[in-house]
Amino acid sequence: MTSGLFVELDRAELLDGPEANVLAGGPDCRVIILCGPHDAGKTTMLAALYQQFCRADRFGGYRFKRSSTVHALERIAYQARVNSGEDEPQTERTLASQSGKYAELTVVRDAQPEKAVHLLFGDWWGETYRQVRDSAERARNLPGARRADHLVVLLDGGALADPLERQAAVSEARQVLRRLLEAQAIGIQTHVEIVVTKMDLVRRAGKASIDFAELMSKELADEVSAKVASTSIHQVAAISRQPGMEAGFGLPALLRRWVEDHLQFPASELSPIRVTSTRNFDRTATVQLR
């Protein structure tokens, strides 16, 4: 049993564009782009979401079905675990070199177990986020933007809790959203979620910070609501250090939003998507993420 050639097996790392396209071309796939400044908590939030399915055999009305990126999810979860005792958990750089790649999590509804929904997570992290703010050209050429079903704009709760940082954090998010709209990188096909991360830090900072986070989230959502499919506001604490706020706070509502709020656009309406083959099988496999 020990001789013979080796057979290569499926990778379990992040999907590159062509690999993600195979899933993204299907009707039950949600492309979710997480964007925010460096250390806003994007990958920590993704790690915490995945880990909810490791804590119990269902989460928020959904069940894990499979993931072709188990190693990638475990890697970022490991990073989050290592850093979970710190005031500023850092998992962002783990994916720093992975821009344009996607993590995949396939779930089923508790009440509809036969129907799988694929969640493809991409991210525009720190430097890209700043470039989008500063450059129209960069906003027009973001990987995955026009195919995104959901754009998740993260407001760093750590910054919102800091009187010297909070205005800049909101301004940056506002400019990024405006850039993306003007560049038509997002539009009526895109659901936008405004997410305040590290809500435990916001609460710990007191009522003024809580009120500020709520007001600014609402303002940002209102500013874009007429130009996108829908907007919603969320508060999450992927790793909570606040008594009375459990780890994973806010994630069930966010997961429900990603799974259930979905517009089924014909491919022709998503103009930047190129179909490079006429065969049905290949059409699915070669829809291009831009």
Next chain:
Amino acid sequence: MNTQPSSVLLTGLPGSGKTTFIAALWWLVTESSGTLALKVSALPEDAEHLNGIMGTWLRLKRQEHTSAGNERESALSFQGSTPGEIRTFVVPDLAGDNVREAISARAWQGTFDVLVASASGIMLFVHPRVIHVDLIGDVPALVDLAANESPDELAEIEDARDAMESSQEEVPEEATSESTPAMNREAWSPADMPTDAQLVDLVQLFLSRRVGRTRIALIVSAWDLIAGHDGAEASDAPKEWLRRTLPLLTQALETNADDLEHRVYGISAQGGDFGDPAEVERLSGLLRPLERIIAIGPDCEPHDLSAPLKWIGGFA
């Protein structure tokens, strides 16, 4: 009469109890007079390995660790309950180390791949004492079996816990800065994954190499650690244990019904801890080896290790 050889893949991470299962099964199907789902119709041409591990099992000694160098396979011809229903199963005794290596390297040997693709079904072994749990915000830990452990076993678990906790404590403060990637940026390896994720990864790999719907019997070995020595629990107790202990695997098994059918069994082939003198004395005092064996699960008589094979093989 169906005499076409088929195979069943016995697999799992290292130390999950595969060899002990085969040893006890061999004794059971050849020597026991009890009511069994399956019996051996004829002795195999070569029974040296089976008799060797059975002798170790009968003498209440630990099985030698199955490594890449001492893997064996045995062909067993089983007689079902229907007259003339005979099938030959190839039962390989494979090293769990190879499975763990495959998870990391994303490759396995061609011979193993043939077995994965062609097997009638899969028996996936899990040992409750070597389950690694590691969640955000929690201290990494082995599943707590303290209530059922002997002092020696408790010490082993404590040592394992200490090792994991100290590895966390050893993270230098500067490791979180951009300039120090070594410890917590680069050190992760697939071998560090919690058992739950490793087994999900493994099941996904198996399914990716197979065509059609796969029967998977999840074998929770050393069931006496969980159920106590009498093993008197409901047939769905192993399934509920799995749900509590390995929730990700439970979901993967339950939500992929298009691709797989699964059952969960609690098996104690060894009967107790051979490292505990009191246990050895208790086990050696039993009149028949059959009394050491616990088997719990669907359509499973109390001592019948052959029930999972019967189900996988599709015997009537």
